[in-house]
Amino acid sequence: MHTSDPALTDVVLEHVRRRLAADPAPLGRRGDAHELAAGLDGAIGAEPLGLDAAMRLYVQHIEPTIASSRSPRYLAYIPAAPTPAATAFDMLVSAFALHGDGWEDCSGAIAAENQALRVIADRAGLPAGAGGCFVSGGSAGNLSALVVARDSRPPVTRPRIAVTAETHSSVANTLRIIGVEPFLVPVEDHRLTGAALRAALLEDEAPETVIAVVATAGTTNAGIIDDLEGIAEVARELGIWFHIDAAYGGGALFSDRLRPAFAGIEHADAVVIDPHKWLFTPFDCGAVLYRDPAKAAAVHTQEAEYLGNPNAGEWNPSDYAYHLTRRARGLPLWFSLATYGIDAYGRAVDAGRALALATAALIEASDQLELVREPGLSVVLFRRHGWGQGEYEAWGELLFARGLAYVAPTKWEGRPVGRLVFIHPDLTLDVVREILATLEEPTPTVARRGSLAQVAE
Numbered sequence: 001m002h003t004s005d006p007a008l009t010d011v012v013l014e015h016v017r018r019r020l021a022a023d024p025a026p027l028g029r030r031g032d033a034h035e036l037a038a039g040l041d042g043a044i045g046a047e048p049l050g051l052d053a054a055m056r057l058y059v060q061h062i063e064p065t066i067a068s069s070r071s072p073r074y075l076a077y078i079p080a081a082p083t084p085a086a087t088a089f090d091m092l093v094s095a096f097a098l099h100g101d102g103w104e105d106c107s108g109a110i111a112a113e114n115q116a117l118r119v120i121a122d123r124a125g126l127p128a129g130a131g132g133c134f135v136s137g138g139s140a141g142n143l144s145a146l147v148v149a150r151d152s153r154p155p156v157t158r159p160r161i162a163v164t165a166e167t168h169s170s171v172a173n174t175l176r177i178i179g180v181e182p183f184l185v186p187v188e189d190h191r192l193t194g195a196a197l198r199a200a201l202l203e204d205e206a207p208e209t210v211i212a213v214v215a216t217a218g219t220t221n222a223g224i225i226d227d228l229e230g231i232a233e234v235a236r237e238l239g240i241w242f243h244i245d246a247a248y249g250g251g252a253l254f255s256d257r258l259r260p261a262f263a264g265i266e267h268a269d270a271v272v273i274d275p276h277k278w279l280f281t282p283f284d285c286g287a288v289l290y291r292d293p294a295k296a297a298a299v300h301t302q303e304a305e306y307l308g309n310p311n312a313g314e315w316n317p318s319d320y321a322y323h324l325t326r327r328a329r330g331l332p333l334w335f336s337l338a339t340y341g342i343d344a345y346g347r348a349v350d351a352g353r354a355l356a357l358a359t360a361a362l363i364e365a366s367d368q369l370e371l372v373r374e375p376g377l378s379v380v381l382f383r384r385h386g387w388g389q390g391e392y393e394a395w396g397e398l399l400f401a402r403g404l405a406y407v408a409p410t411k412w413e414g415r416p417v418g419r420l421v422f423i424h425p426d427l428t429l430d431v432v433r434e435i436l437a438t439l440e441e442p443t444p445t446v447a448r449r450g451s452l453a454q455v456a457e
């Protein structure tokens with residue numbers, strides 16, 4: 001089965017070519033568990049199913065039931081919108097199993113990845129010595145960096161890390177994994193400020209056990225950027241680690257218009273940015289950058305007889321996160337940045353921001369709808385009068401079933417609200433109008449998960 005087979009490659013590439021030519025990408029639909037089980041039944045056995053049959057299963061059952069994050073109509077969670085260059089190059093990275101754990105045998109990949117990381121570090125204003133690596137995403141970045149925060153300082157008993165109610169769930173997960181307790185800072189209007197952090201520490205009985213603060217630059221729920229400058233000042237005064245989670249928002253550093261909102265990010269000890277969110281890179285690509293990478297290497301470098309020669313080179317990405325083997329997942333970003341240039345990224349981010357502002361204006365102009373707050377970055381939160389959780393969910397199901405959009409509701413101050421997130425620069429305002437028009441229809445209801453009924457009331 002290891003014999004080179006150009007015909008097989010052609011079958012797969014031909015399908016990729018056809019799919020990529022479908023522009024815009026189809027949105028997809030949700031699969032039914034029983035149908036999928038029946039469809040895939042017996043696919044893998046001791047004897048071969050064969051190329052054509054396996055491909056048919058993929059085309060019939062698998063692909064259509066994955067909501068395409070490449071579709072401009074995907075507006076849930078944080079969408080992705082990988083560029084054609086990044087998409088094509090990701091295929092190349094996979095095709096040749098391009099790896100990137102150590103300089104010893106992956107030097108070119110690492111040099112290019114580091115060039116892309118440098119571009120991000122420059123936008124953030126981090127010093128020349130800053131560096132890090134690409135990981136699978138924000139969760140892996142937060143975990144890797146907060147371990148460094150804990151272990152690159154004298155130990156304290158029962159250490160705590162300052163967070164807010166808006167801090168991403170992956171940070172709560174990280175703290176549980178690394179055995180650090182959260183120090184929950186109460187904030188006004190969902191935004192951590194230096195003053196709020198200072199006040200919370202003053203009221204606490206053991207402030208010296210707070211070893212780090214996590215600021216968010218673009219909250220996932222609402223796109224709010226914390227007071228990075230003020231928090232940096234408190235962190236500097238106390239000599240604690242200043243971590244910035246910019247997994248979603250970080251791409252906006254490339255917009256000259258939005259960059260000022262990130263003032264203070266240049267003081268961070270570590271920054272986490274997901275290129276697979278607002279830097280138009282395929283999954284799974286997160287970046288973790290350290291002000292002083294030597295601290296990260298001291299914590300993460302693994303040593304063993306079978307790990308080869310650690311002194312063979314310049315830079316080992318495996319030293320800057322908890323991982324070891326990794327695909328060179330930063331190369332698609334590198335290729336795309338080189339292909340289109342940095343300015344194109346700023347323009348694409350601005351397009352998402354402009355769509356969010358225009359959508360907010362449409363919502364404000366509607367009698368049925370209420371804008372929850374000015375959009376933070378590219379997140380729009382809104383209420384439809386009279387709706388509860390069930391109606392927002394049913395509306396989402398209806399949009400998905402009609403192929404109009406993929407959306408997911410959220411909660412704001414305890415109450416369910418609608419949420420739209422704009423990343424894809426090619427989404428048009430006409431499509432947004434089409435989506436918002438469905439909010440004027442009779443209230444939808446859902447009979448049960450996955451099946452849909454619209455009941456006029």
Ligand SMILES: *Cc1c(COP(=O)(O)O)cnc(C)c1O
Pocket residue numbers: 078136137138139140168170216218219220245246247248249274286
């Ligand atoms: C998405 C997100 C994460 C988690 O990133 P993954 O890539 O999903 O692991 C962390 N923090 C913030 C602010 C995010 O938006």
